[in-house]
Amino acid sequence: MKRALELVETIYETEPVGGPLHVVIDDWNIDGTITVDTYDIGEDIDQCSPEADMAIRELVPLLNRMTVAERASALARNDGYLPREPSL
Incomplete structure:
Protein backbone atom coordinates (compact mmCIF):
# COMPACT_ATOMS: atom_id res chain seq x y z
CA MET A 1 0.00 0.00 0.00
CA LYS A 2 2.84 2.37 0.82
CA GLY A 19 -4.02 11.31 -16.17
CA PRO A 20 -4.93 8.02 -17.81
CA LEU A 21 -5.84 6.56 -14.39
CA HIS A 22 -8.37 9.33 -13.72
CA VAL A 23 -11.36 6.99 -13.49
CA VAL A 24 -9.51 4.84 -10.96
CA ILE A 25 -7.69 7.24 -8.64
CA ASP A 26 -10.06 10.22 -8.89
CA ASP A 27 -13.42 8.50 -9.37
CA TRP A 28 -12.69 5.35 -7.35
CA ASN A 29 -13.73 2.88 -10.04
CA ILE A 30 -11.72 0.19 -8.33
CA ASP A 31 -13.47 -3.12 -8.83
CA GLY A 32 -12.45 -5.57 -11.52
CA THR A 33 -9.28 -5.41 -13.54
CA ILE A 34 -7.62 -2.00 -13.54
CA THR A 35 -6.50 -0.74 -16.95
CA VAL A 36 -5.08 2.51 -18.23
CA ASP A 37 -8.05 4.61 -19.34
CA THR A 38 -7.42 6.28 -22.68
CA TYR A 39 -10.93 7.48 -23.45
CA ASP A 40 -12.26 9.35 -20.41
CA ILE A 41 -10.22 12.51 -20.76
CA GLY A 42 -8.61 11.82 -24.13
CA GLU A 43 -5.19 11.37 -22.61
CA ASP A 44 -2.95 8.52 -23.67
CA ILE A 45 -0.27 7.19 -21.34
CA ASP A 46 2.34 8.24 -23.92
CA GLN A 47 1.29 11.89 -23.42
CA CYS A 48 2.16 11.83 -19.71
CA SER A 49 5.39 13.03 -18.24
CA PRO A 50 8.08 10.33 -18.10
CA GLU A 51 7.73 10.19 -14.31
CA ALA A 52 3.95 9.71 -14.43
CA ASP A 53 4.29 7.18 -17.25
CA MET A 54 6.66 5.04 -15.17
CA ALA A 55 4.48 5.40 -12.07
CA ILE A 56 1.34 4.35 -13.98
CA ARG A 57 3.09 1.34 -15.50
CA GLU A 58 4.13 0.20 -12.01
CA LEU A 59 0.87 1.12 -10.28
CA VAL A 60 -1.56 -0.74 -12.55
CA PRO A 61 -0.18 -4.24 -11.88
CA LEU A 62 0.20 -3.37 -8.20
CA LEU A 63 -3.47 -2.39 -7.99
CA ASN A 64 -4.46 -5.56 -9.81
CA ARG A 65 -2.74 -7.64 -7.11
CA MET A 66 -4.69 -5.82 -4.38
CA THR A 67 -8.19 -6.66 -3.19
CA VAL A 68 -10.92 -4.05 -3.69
CA ALA A 69 -10.75 -3.33 0.06
CA GLU A 70 -7.00 -2.71 -0.17
CA ARG A 71 -7.51 -0.43 -3.18
CA ALA A 72 -10.19 1.52 -1.29
CA SER A 73 -7.94 1.81 1.74
CA ALA A 74 -5.05 3.14 -0.37
CA LEU A 75 -7.27 5.73 -2.07
CA ALA A 76 -8.86 6.73 1.24
CA ARG A 77 -5.39 7.35 2.66
CA ASN A 78 -4.39 9.31 -0.44
CA ASP A 79 -7.52 11.46 -0.22
CA GLY A 80 -7.11 12.10 3.52
CA TYR A 81 -10.08 10.02 4.72
CA LEU A 82 -7.74 7.77 6.69
CA PRO A 83 -4.33 8.44 8.25
CA ARG A 84 -1.59 8.10 5.68
CA GLU A 85 0.30 5.61 7.87
CA PRO A 86 -1.81 2.77 9.29
CA SER A 87 -1.73 2.49 13.05
CA LEU A 88 -0.41 -0.74 14.49
Whole structure:
Protein backbone atom coordinates (compact mmCIF):
# COMPACT_ATOMS: atom_id res chain seq x y z
CA MET A 1 0.00 0.00 0.00
CA LYS A 2 2.84 2.37 0.82
CA ARG A 3 4.28 1.95 -2.67
CA ALA A 4 0.86 2.52 -4.25
CA LEU A 5 0.55 5.81 -2.33
CA GLU A 6 4.00 6.90 -3.50
CA LEU A 7 3.10 6.13 -7.11
CA VAL A 8 -0.21 8.02 -6.94
CA GLU A 9 1.68 10.97 -5.48
CA THR A 10 4.14 10.84 -8.39
CA ILE A 11 1.27 10.80 -10.90
CA TYR A 12 -0.36 13.86 -9.33
CA GLU A 13 2.90 15.81 -9.45
CA THR A 14 2.45 16.21 -13.23
CA GLU A 15 -1.06 14.92 -13.96
CA PRO A 16 -3.47 16.98 -11.83
CA VAL A 17 -6.52 14.86 -12.65
CA GLY A 18 -4.85 11.46 -12.46
CA GLY A 19 -4.02 11.31 -16.17
CA PRO A 20 -4.93 8.02 -17.81
CA LEU A 21 -5.84 6.56 -14.39
CA HIS A 22 -8.37 9.33 -13.72
CA VAL A 23 -11.36 6.99 -13.49
CA VAL A 24 -9.51 4.84 -10.96
CA ILE A 25 -7.69 7.24 -8.64
CA ASP A 26 -10.06 10.22 -8.89
CA ASP A 27 -13.42 8.50 -9.37
CA TRP A 28 -12.69 5.35 -7.35
CA ASN A 29 -13.73 2.88 -10.04
CA ILE A 30 -11.72 0.19 -8.33
CA ASP A 31 -13.47 -3.12 -8.83
CA GLY A 32 -12.45 -5.57 -11.52
CA THR A 33 -9.28 -5.41 -13.54
CA ILE A 34 -7.62 -2.00 -13.54
CA THR A 35 -6.50 -0.74 -16.95
CA VAL A 36 -5.08 2.51 -18.23
CA ASP A 37 -8.05 4.61 -19.34
CA THR A 38 -7.42 6.28 -22.68
CA TYR A 39 -10.93 7.48 -23.45
CA ASP A 40 -12.26 9.35 -20.41
CA ILE A 41 -10.22 12.51 -20.76
CA GLY A 42 -8.61 11.82 -24.13
CA GLU A 43 -5.19 11.37 -22.61
CA ASP A 44 -2.95 8.52 -23.67
CA ILE A 45 -0.27 7.19 -21.34
CA ASP A 46 2.34 8.24 -23.92
CA GLN A 47 1.29 11.89 -23.42
CA CYS A 48 2.16 11.83 -19.71
CA SER A 49 5.39 13.03 -18.24
CA PRO A 50 8.08 10.33 -18.10
CA GLU A 51 7.73 10.19 -14.31
CA ALA A 52 3.95 9.71 -14.43
CA ASP A 53 4.29 7.18 -17.25
CA MET A 54 6.66 5.04 -15.17
CA ALA A 55 4.48 5.40 -12.07
CA ILE A 56 1.34 4.35 -13.98
CA ARG A 57 3.09 1.34 -15.50
CA GLU A 58 4.13 0.20 -12.01
CA LEU A 59 0.87 1.12 -10.28
CA VAL A 60 -1.56 -0.74 -12.55
CA PRO A 61 -0.18 -4.24 -11.88
CA LEU A 62 0.20 -3.37 -8.20
CA LEU A 63 -3.47 -2.39 -7.99
CA ASN A 64 -4.46 -5.56 -9.81
CA ARG A 65 -2.74 -7.64 -7.11
CA MET A 66 -4.69 -5.82 -4.38
CA THR A 67 -8.19 -6.66 -3.19
CA VAL A 68 -10.92 -4.05 -3.69
CA ALA A 69 -10.75 -3.33 0.06
CA GLU A 70 -7.00 -2.71 -0.17
CA ARG A 71 -7.51 -0.43 -3.18
CA ALA A 72 -10.19 1.52 -1.29
CA SER A 73 -7.94 1.81 1.74
CA ALA A 74 -5.05 3.14 -0.37
CA LEU A 75 -7.27 5.73 -2.07
CA ALA A 76 -8.86 6.73 1.24
CA ARG A 77 -5.39 7.35 2.66
CA ASN A 78 -4.39 9.31 -0.44
CA ASP A 79 -7.52 11.46 -0.22
CA GLY A 80 -7.11 12.10 3.52
CA TYR A 81 -10.08 10.02 4.72
CA LEU A 82 -7.74 7.77 6.69
CA PRO A 83 -4.33 8.44 8.25
CA ARG A 84 -1.59 8.10 5.68
CA GLU A 85 0.30 5.61 7.87
CA PRO A 86 -1.81 2.77 9.29
CA SER A 87 -1.73 2.49 13.05
CA LEU A 88 -0.41 -0.74 14.49
